[in-house]
Amino acid sequence: MSRPRSMRQNARGYLLTFPAFAFLVVFFVGPLIVNLFESVKNEDGGLTYAQYVRALGDAYYLEVLGDTIVLSLAVTIASLVLGYPLAIAIARSRGALKSFLIFLVVTPLLINVVVRTFGWMVIFGRSGFINAILKLLDLDTATLTGTWTGIGIAMVQVLLPFMVLSIASTLEGIDGELEDAAITLGATPLKTIIHVIFPLSLQGVITGTLLVFALSMGSFVTVMLMGSNSTMVLPLLVYQQLNLASDWPFAAALGNILIFVVLIATALQLGLAKRGVRR
Amino acid sequence: MKIRSRPGSLMVCYLAVISVFLLLPQLIVVVVAFSEASFVSFPPPGYSTKWMVRVLSDPSFMKPLWNSVVLGLSASIMAAALALPASLAIVRHRFQGARALQNFLLSPLSMPTLILAIALLFFLNDIGLGNTYAGLVFGHVVVVLPYLVRTIVAVYSGTDPRIEEAAYTLGAKPLSTFWFITLPMLRPAIFAGGMFAFLVSFDEVAVALLLSNASSITLPVSILTYLTYNYDPAVAAISVIKMIIVVLALLVLERFYGLQNLTMQSR
Numbered sequence: 122m123s124r125p126r127s128m129r130q131n132a133r134g135y136l137l138t139f140p141a142f143a144f145l146v147v148f149f150v151g152p153l154i155v156n157l158f159e160s161v162k163n164e165d166g167g168l169t170y171a172q173y174v175r176a177l178g179d180a181y182y183l184e185v186l187g188d189t190i191v192l193s194l195a196v197t198i199a200s201l202v203l204g205y206p207l208a209i210a211i212a213r214s215r216g217a218l219k220s221f222l223i224f225l226v227v228t229p230l231l232i233n234v235v236v237r238t239f240g241w242m243v244i245f246g247r248s249g250f251i252n253a254i255l256k257l258l259d260l261d262t263a264t265l266t267g268t269w270t271g272i273g274i275a276m277v278q279v280l281l282p283f284m285v286l287s288i289a290s291t292l293e294g295i296d297g298e299l300e301d302a303a304i305t306l307g308a309t310p311l312k313t314i315i316h317v318i319f320p321l322s323l324q325g326v327i328t329g330t331l332l333v334f335a336l337s338m339g340s341f342v343t344v345m346l347m348g349s350n351s352t353m354v355l356p357l358l359v360y361q362q363l364n365l366a367s368d369w370p371f372a373a374a375l376g377n378i379l380i381f382v383v384l385i386a387t388a389l390q391l392g393l394a395k396r397g398v399r400r
Numbered sequence: 401m402k403i404r405s406r407p408g409s410l411m412v413c414y415l416a417v418i419s420v421f422l423l424l425p426q427l428i429v430v431v432v433a434f435s436e437a438s439f440v441s442f443p444p445p446g447y448s449t450k451w452m453v454r455v456l457s458d459p460s461f462m463k464p465l466w467n468s469v470v471l472g473l474s475a476s477i478m479a480a481a482l483a484l485p486a487s488l489a490i491v492r493h494r495f496q497g498a499r500a501l502q503n504f505l506l507s508p509l510s511m512p513t514l515i516l517a518i519a520l521l522f523f524l525n526d527i528g529l530g531n532t533y534a535g536l537v538f539g540h541v542v543v544v545l546p547y548l549v550r551t552i553v554a555v556y557s558g559t560d561p562r563i564e565e566a567a568y569t570l571g572a573k574p575l576s577t578f579w580f581i582t583l584p585m586l587r588p589a590i591f592a593g594g595m596f597a598f599l600v601s602f603d604e605v606a607v608a609l610l611l612s613n614a615s616s617i618t619l620p621v622s623i624l625t626y627l628t629y630n631y632d633p634a635v636a637a638i639s640v641i642k643m644i645i646v647v648l649a650l651l652v653l654e655r656f657y658g659l660q661n662l663t664m665q666s667r
Contacts, residue, residue: 134495141486141505141545148538149508152519159522207418210411222415229422231646233603235624236639240425242631243432248441250428278421310408332510339512342605346627356514363518363610373522376515383512 160373172374212292241275267349284329291325433636451637464622472601475540483548513606544597551593
């Protein structure tokens with residue numbers, strides 16, 4: 122390909138992508154930068170780190186941050202363990218079973234998180250599904266509403282589809298002959314999964330875990346509806362600072378801390394992935 | 401062939417449990433929607449359609465439902481207009497930085513929407529769009545744009561460039577090639593991506609929660625607000641109506657595009 126042609130290709134490419142690019146620069150990157158400024162601005166327009174000192178120097182906010190990270194990690198790990206076999210089943214099944222499994226994963230994705238959380242509230246609630254079963258069995262009733270366990274279970278149901286879809290899309294791309302070869306050579310199905318399929322699907326696992334971690338670090342609806350005084354997560358705290366306390370600079374600072382944690386997790390995982398691939 | 405063709409009994413067990421786990425909350429909501437009680441309990445003491453009727457005639461739910469439809473359509477159409485030329489360029493004009501640009505256009509996917517919502521709240525205020533409908537639409541365009549780019553890029557990458565080259569060779573101008581060859585090839589992708597974008601906007605909570613006002617409030621936000629103060633079957637009833645709309649949209653999507661393709665392009 123000659124040079125002038127490739128320059129024309131470049132120019133045309135930039136021209137066609139410009140509207141979408143410019144829109145995101147203005148309404149996506151712009152707001153994030155403004156958000157950063159908002160958090161370090163003091164009353165007379167100078168710079169201050171006071172909001173960050175306030176957030177990271179206070180035991181309560183640190184505890185909320187810690188709880189949020191632990192909850193997100195637990196949700197991510199549970200989604201991976203529960204979702205991986207489902208991803209395999211989707212990638213390796215055909216026909217009606219495959220359609221059903223995809224329906225199974227995609228439908229919850231399109232039912233609002235508020236609605237699904239409401240469903241879990243009915244399941245865990247005092248006069249709910251689980252207690253109805255416990256009563257039938259003549260057992261003491263219990264409620265998971267307002268506990269970390271209940272919130273975690275509901276969040277796994279909400280986020281599991283993202284994990285499954287990420288992994289399944291990588292598994293679809295793996296040649297099934299590789300598994301056949303492993304099994305023909307005497308490997309058990311479990312060994313085949315551990316030594317052949319899992320390493321090849323690492324890309325999907327990384328995409329899925331990053332996605333689920335980032336999404337659960339940012340989810341507030343489940344905690345807002347199901348939580349109690351003893352369960353608080355950072356995104357909900359941000360919302361409350363904004364809406365109830367009207368403390369905008371502090372809300373901006375807490376939001377930036379949230380982004381920062383997600384970015385660190387992303388960097389860590391991408392670093393790990395690179396080492397894994399090199400090995 | 402063992403793994404691929406015959407799921408073992410352990411796998412069948414697991415699939416049954418995970419199916420219940422994934423579907424139970426929605427099924428329970430459907431049952432509660434037809435409860436005759438004035439409170440939420442499961443199983444309901446009796447069944448009736450009174451909550452459905454009440455919700456359908458309640459403007460505090462129907463107005464947000466209409467708002468959500470209008471917002472979803474506006475945001476999807478605007479995002480499609482931005483995504484289509486960009487996706488064409490990314491796939492066919494392999495220009496320098498095309499890959500990076502694609503990643504940039506997909507990047508709103510990995511940003512928690514609440515953070516985006518807060519940032520937009522500050523930003524829109526600063527540029528004089530605070531508390532406006534345009535601000536809300538722009539926010540949703542940012543959220544749904546990646547879904548359109550992803551769908552169109554995925555489908556367009558799978559088409560044969562020689563079809564367009566043939567048109568060029570036979571003397572067609574770029575614009576007529578686009579209109580008569582490329583666009584018809586991409587119509588299902590634009591439609592499916594647009595539908596997907598609509599569903600995402602229809603479902604979005606955080607941006608709508610912070611950027612909408614009393615007259616532009618969306619359905620998910622009105623359900624969330626209602627549920628914060630009330631715990632009765634009305635929430636279940638309006639949720640079922642919302643589910644019906646989503647399922648209908650999904651059926652249309654499946655007809656034009658195939659749900660199977662959604663698994664292939666989730667990256």
